[in-house]
Amino acid sequence: MILVMDKSATEADVKKVVLLIEELGFQPHISKGSERTIIGVIGDERQIKREQLSLLPHVENVIPILKPYKLASRDFKQSNTIVDVAGIKIGGPSVVIIAGPCSVESEDQILQTAEAVKKSGAKLLRGGAYKPRTSPYTFQGMGEDGLKLLAKTREKTGLGIVTEVMDVSDVDLMADYADMIQVGARNMQNTKLLKRLAQVKKPVLLKRNFSANLGEFLMSAEYLLSGGNDQVVLCERGIRTFVEYTRNTLDLNIIPAVKQLSHLPIIVDPSHGTGRYDFVIPMSRAAIASGADGLLIEVHPDPAKAFSDGEQSLTPGLFKQLMDELKTITNAMGRSL
Amino acid sequence: MILVMDKSATEADVKKVVLLIEELGFQPHISKGSERTIIGVIGDERQIKREQLSLLPHVENVIPILKPYKLASRDFKQSNTIVDVAGIKIGGPSVVIIAGPCSVESEDQILQTAEAVKKSGAKLLRGGAYKPRTSPYTFQGMGEDGLKLLAKTREKTGLGIVTEVMDVSDVDLMADYADMIQVGARNMQNTKLLKRLAQVKKPVLLKRNFSANLGEFLMSAEYLLSGGNDQVVLCERGIRTFVEYTRNTLDLNIIPAVKQLSHLPIIVDPSHGTGRYDFVIPMSRAAIASGADGLLIEVHPDPAKAFSDGEQSLTPGLFKQLMDELKTITNAMGRSL
């Protein structure tokens, strides 16, 4: 941690800061520049609260040196983490496609979708039983009945199940049914939920919040890792910007950023990330080309009749086309599908 | 709802859309322009899912005419809603100041703060017992012990208590202690929590999420209103932008927007909204001048030692100065403090 004293700071002001740093058990290191005096704080800066120093007189700025996350960083673990979901490995050489409807709507719908996406090469099935909807007047999910249909579909197709949990009270139930538990963008900083999921022996798919920067995203992963669950896959799904042609702005720049700073795998959800089915194929190609470890794709047998998110769902036919196009891109990347 | 057909749409394409609209129980209304044919959908458009129409061939655009929220709108209720919190009326002629520490830390700390803010004119006490923190390594709140200290402080000072709930499972406990239950920015779209709070007979302080537009904010209020709780106060607390001099961008423009579109009261939290104690006073004045019904202010007896958010907390001395300055501004607005 670096403290910058303002221009009018006197020797006495500096001394006061130095004494407090020592009192807190750290070692101060003064460096007098031409226009400013700066004071380095030697020791584990994560143990200091900024305000302990920033509010002292004539402290102009407090600059942290270390990243706030530890276990999620590449400093801590240099090799890539590979997460095993029902035998499918995310973060290794294969690019993993998770596909399925936004919501489980009926036995027919989920089974039909599962069979179609499996045939085209999807490795895991997504489907929501609990839905966080903007409007109270829209479909809120089938609940446990949906989970049962997902389990039944897994039995018939062999596809592992990825589904979203919305509340601490549903975690145990969810853990009984799901192969991977998804934390939605709106819950990325639901710290009670994260702490509870840290205790569960299931991989977690952690989606980035609309307004989360990378530090906040990795700190949410840190809740899981520090709580004992290191089976975490990150998911980029679009950020909130001023742009008008997509519902969100899918931010692929986060892929090389995560690869550099963290050992965790990261996949991309171009369905939510763009909100438009006609952008899903090009942005899926781009996601793989940027280095993503997989994709989360919404597929519905009849998007116009979907209970939710129909506008961003592929038909099984378009999903097949996507998979065909991805084959050449993953090859070009030296990976397999 | 208006459908815009694209330039290459034929008579047959239009007919197909018209038939579907009729099938759905609505009345189509065709209008042929010079470059586009548009089709109005007569009936309660909130009953149609966009994708039912937007995915039809040659439909270029689907434009909703009605706001998605109903009960939260001024269309529904024209007079201002006034919310009563422990006898204090929010949304009426008086501007209401809610003040207190970010977190309850000890009996001394909360009592000392409460007495100070009361003396300067605060009408309600804020204080967090459950804290949603970005980092798992920082103070997470005192939990029920914190609630007990709040209750004790209420007994001694007479100030009603505003405190944050983070999880459905804490709602009952919270309802026992709090006079007003706060839903934090991160939980604005925690729909399970909103549904549960709708059933509780306590006023709710609903904070705007960092990336929520007004439609989404009012739809979260709609969860509360449609579930049976009409004692809702909105709170602006800053949005996420590119700006570097504030932690968030306090968006006062939402005050006239809410006043125009909704009957619900709205207050402003300049402490979180700016993240800087030295901006709290000018932005508080501005908030009142823009028409806000109150303020939520963080105050701590010794901000440098605060367990959380010290950098945005006023000392009791600065809080007194704030209240003095607000007096003249509220007078200028024809309101009282």
Next chain:
Amino acid sequence: MILVMDKSATEADVKKVVLLIEELGFQPHISKGSERTIIGVIGDERQIKREQLSLLPHVENVIPILKPYKLASRDFKQSNTIVDVAGIKIGGPSVVIIAGPCSVESEDQILQTAEAVKKSGAKLLRGGAYKPRTSPYTFQGMGEDGLKLLAKTREKTGLGIVTEVMDVSDVDLMADYADMIQVGARNMQNTKLLKRLAQVKKPVLLKRNFSANLGEFLMSAEYLLSGGNDQVVLCERGIRTFVEYTRNTLDLNIIPAVKQLSHLPIIVDPSHGTGRYDFVIPMSRAAIASGADGLLIEVHPDPAKAFSDGEQSLTPGLFKQLMDELKTITNAMGRSL
């Protein structure tokens, strides 16, 4: 154009609007819904100023139906525009790489870079002689001397020249030297400059402003097209968001959006778009996979000594690696380099 009357609008209010629409030479088309009356305006809505209608009593909303741009739209021209720059075709089957330093610094530097990028497969040379810098204390470009060095380098290498114009008064000079004139992000809405460039017989590379949405971007192209210059290539170079790991947020979602709505070619500048040399290779791959027609890449023989933008410049060695990786991606896309 659609007018939505508010809930309290009377027959008389509607009539008033209808009369004005007719007076303006358009045909009104009334449609009474369950909650709102809407009025369609039949005729070329681009001839009406919104405020003529939006400010009438009880008009709640005015919704345009047509896009504001005409000549830049696919409605106007369905086949892709291919722009010829010194014999190199942008917008056709080949992906075109434009590379070179941010600024021309010396004869050696520009020639050395040009030879290196040509050898690796670049088709055009970029290099700035006039630089729009944030700080008045930094290098502002070599001016005409820089243009002369670019011309000399063209003679020696055969590479066509792309360089930025900053002011109307430099357009003639620029047209003498450049094969393609670049309009920088900061000048995207410099309408005097656009009007002047519309009269020049040189292709224009139009960069997106940091905060431009697609409508505004295409309207800037419209200035060029309507002024008589249809040799326009668009360029995405990052938007301003809250994100901290890139200097800007490269927004590849605009590629499919432009492909859908416009006939103009679009290329991507991942150097400015991310501001980081170590992100240029992955984001270049992603750009091509998303469907971009080319790339604009900063290359410098010794980035640490660059007069500007060294942190986002590739060395010739990294540029060669980029080109090698792009070969497989362009093949996968069924295009050539």
Next chain:
Amino acid sequence: MILVMDKSATEADVKKVVLLIEELGFQPHISKGSERTIIGVIGDERQIKREQLSLLPHVENVIPILKPYKLASRDFKQSNTIVDVAGIKIGGPSVVIIAGPCSVESEDQILQTAEAVKKSGAKLLRGGAYKPRTSPYTFQGMGEDGLKLLAKTREKTGLGIVTEVMDVSDVDLMADYADMIQVGARNMQNTKLLKRLAQVKKPVLLKRNFSANLGEFLMSAEYLLSGGNDQVVLCERGIRTFVEYTRNTLDLNIIPAVKQLSHLPIIVDPSHGTGRYDFVIPMSRAAIASGADGLLIEVHPDPAKAFSDGEQSLTPGLFKQLMDELKTITNAMGRSL
């Protein structure tokens, strides 16, 4: 300037950096922390380009300590700058209201508006003769004829004139007519224009670009100050965010930020900042309450017939109401109108 070495940096890596710092004529200052070594650079860091150091092996981060602007900072000049525009002082105890139409449209229109705003208390007249419009198909301003009408209006009313310059080639003409030359948001970083205006003996009104952070805004002022013109007034006019209820997001938080970091006066343009006439009054009150030195307000005798920006223009009647309300607010702030 502080350099942070990464975790794997060796003694030799540190030495290499130290040698280069010395070679560049600066003094290195090493500080070994528990997890990172940091190196302070003693000397005027504005003389170093980041990339000279950031691209060295194992340099993880380069953190500037000083603000990039010098002459615009309070460090450089502690007392408030007061700018004199035709005898009206901006930045002193009085709040200055500049009002008038977006565009000069006719002699009648500008004279009528000028007389109305003067009567209500405006001290200066705004009016555009050159207009930067998003669309090439809309009114682009009257040009020099507009300037002549402004001059004529000044003669009749005594109001000083504020008008926008769009291009270097118009600066001399503009200086003949205007009392204060406005640089629009789109030209904030038109460095050629700024350099030219620095040589003119006229006060400049510098508007913030839609996507400018404070550092960039003050660096644009620095172009003027370092070029010899210290008569600069800043103007906040809204930033680009995701928000849907205003055309831009008026960011009043910048007022206390500028007051802290710079000696330059700052005024607010709520007309452009919100894009809505019905928000102008509340946001004007808020602007003054936040500490702004003045307002720039669009007024038109008949907004529905305005050639531009009618939706954000006040009628003379509403302008009078605004001025009445501002009187009490400025009094509350201890200032006069």
